[in-house]
Amino acid sequence: MTVGRCLWVRAGRNYGELMASTPVDLHRGDRDPALRSGGSASALRARSRSDGFLDALEEAVRAGHEIDAAERAPARYATMTSRPGMTRALPGGGSLDERVQQDAVIRLRAGAVANPGLLALLADDYALLTDDQAWPAGDEADGAEDEDGAGVDGSPEPAAIEEISPNDDEISPQAIEGRPAAASTVGDGEVTGAESGDDVAQPEHDEPSHEVVASVEEAVRVVLGAPDLACLITPPGARLNAVGALVRAAAARGERVLIAAPASADLDALVACLPAGPSVIRTDRSGMEPGTLAAGAAVVQQQILARSQEFAGNLERWGGDPSPAMGWLCRLRSALREAGEARQAADEAAVRRNAVVAATRARLGSAVRERKLAVRLAARRPATSRRWWRWGGGAVREDLREVLDRAVRDYEESVAALDAAVEQDSAVRAAADRAAFARIAAERTVESAERSALQLSRWLTGIGPVPAAGDDGDLWEWTADVAGLTRFAERIERVEPTLRARAGLMREWRQRAARPSRQLHAELLRYADVVATTCLGAGRPEYGDHEFDLVILPDAARVPVPVALVPMVRARRAVLVGEPGRTPLRDGRKVGEWLRGRGRLVADPAEVASLLTESVLDRLAGRAPAGRRVRIGAPER
């Protein structure tokens, strides 16, 4: 078999230089004119490194599936899904597990991931990282590079470009040994690999000196401050507490969290430890178990019906055709119309009463008129007989004054008598009665309108914010007169269509909430504070377009990179929780056999082996710089 030459490019250690000459572009290299035309050496290295990693990922996904199929027994990470049907063969070939992982690789290759730095971080491709994303390997990561050129994980640093030329029969040992944190071959308690002289090297899991040791609260603060990815090293006993604190802190920031555990059984304890408050949906289980989508939908539906009951009752008065509120509005309008008519009738009655009074006074007022004339004559007499006045003297004067006084008294008495007579006149009394009745009727219609307005005012409570009436007037302020009540009625008429629509919408909403529906599931998933699932479950097609602010892998030391990738491509940031340095995830000997049997590989065989046996936490924690790797409590020695 002819094996093509596989060029494995290792990026140099001078990452600052690479970044200075390489634009950050997560798109494929074929879109980059610099790469098409040959480009700079750094750009070429960047492209080759990432593409090599992606090729290795694809091979690892295929290898994992084939090894598992050959073994006819679930490998350690194949048990990560307990959902029935997840491992069934699909019509197009492969299992759903494989498809899900392939989809994640495709998304990563296409740059269609929520975390823009993910590819560079996983591929150890510093040329693709921006300044704030870079995981410095030099000064910041103390001891990351020693004099003999060892990398951050203690692995030997090869030359800038290393060529691997596997022949037909075996994979070059140099190719595998040269990889950082290379896979070992321990499986099921059996020590193999370097110890047994097989072709996969034993990993080294030295504690990096740049690790930050912190309390749970401080650790959570630090890892949530990481812009793309952080490792939270916890002993097994502190893991649940740490995840709970992470979820609490993220929820307080309004972030959506995806918790992706290796297996469904791991989620039981995790979900039980999550803080109360944030809404949690589990998608790894179906049925009506607590936390499932169906159960969550039922809870939300019950909540809707319970919380909106009073609201709906209040709004019912504004719904219907005609609505009770419209009935009261009609009464108000009718009362105001009647009040206007009654007021006019009262005014006319008053005018008629005044006319009758005037006519009656004219009819009965002859005596008054005579007395008035007498007074006038008595008052005029001294002015016309001034000479006599001077001759007559005081006695006459007194007589005249007495005459005038008597005339005035007579006049006043006649006026009083006239008033009494007019008041007692039957015509006047009838007119006065009519006017009084008209006035009372007008007042009563206003009172009726006021009662309608009061009723409508009461019905404006408990229906949410009352819409603006449009005339800068407050709907709640009105005066109990015709003008004030008329303005109130006009405002109610303006807002009534909105309130009627609100009532109709509420009725529809409650009818919708009363029906069991799978339609809610997708939205609940989209809007839940926390979604808990298995790593492979996060790739279910129906949830493929959902993105999260944060993904937490609570047991990342048990998850290989191809599986971890499934939830990680869906979140803007990732926190890997666990204790690195566990036994390899897959039997290295079988991996080696598969690689040899595969023969010609597009990808670097050592990288493929590493992806199959090494956990995502082991891959990333070893070279995480300060601030991206935090340990809770002192490391176990």
Add this chain to the structure above:
Amino acid sequence: MTGPAHLPEREVARRADALPGVRPLRIHPLLVPMWAAEVTATVREAHPYEVFDRFLARAVAEAGLRSTPELAEFLGVEPALVARALGFLIGLGHLERDGDRVTLTELGRRSVADGRRYVLAPHRRMVLRFDGLDGAPVPYGHVTRSIWLGDPELTLADGTRFRVMPGAGALPDDAVAALLSRRDVGDFSGPMVPVAAETTVVRPVWLPVYLVECVEEPLVFGRAVDGPDPYLGALLAPWVSDVVKGV
């Protein structure tokens, strides 16, 4: 081409004869000049509403509710859920935030009115077709159910030879813009309604039809309609005399 470009002439003659009150005189196989304008467009795609987003948009549009607490109280759900759903609708361009309140955008108003969740998708390539006589857009039903020829030549298996119809004019520069400004643009573009478009290529295409000269009004038979085509009939009506004279 998966099938014949058009019916055989004898089949058209049979159909015309079968029409009541129609006395055919002569059949003219014609290639009607058309324009295919390839555009890169921002299109309005219609998706079905889900539950929360539909009622949330309606609550804003119809019930006069504007803020997260108001909407959460009305719907009886957690404010956080409402906030996320509002964020989703804002992301779609259906709502816009004004302080702590939200208002519907034109896209949101149209979505609520039509009961469809419209999403604007940029950079979609599509072909808009215009007739080569008036420069008017071709109805979508004719676009999809017709055979469009890239070359002005067509001879059927039975020897029927179509000839290019005279009277073709240039496509007006503003033809695409005029189409986009029409309220019934969906009748011409199909389910993907362009709201903005940049024309990349305009190329001529030809549509084979039969013009049936009759004692009465002439009839036009295309592939899109099973029978006389009223659209093509109206399109060719001003040119019938030229066609007849040209024979």
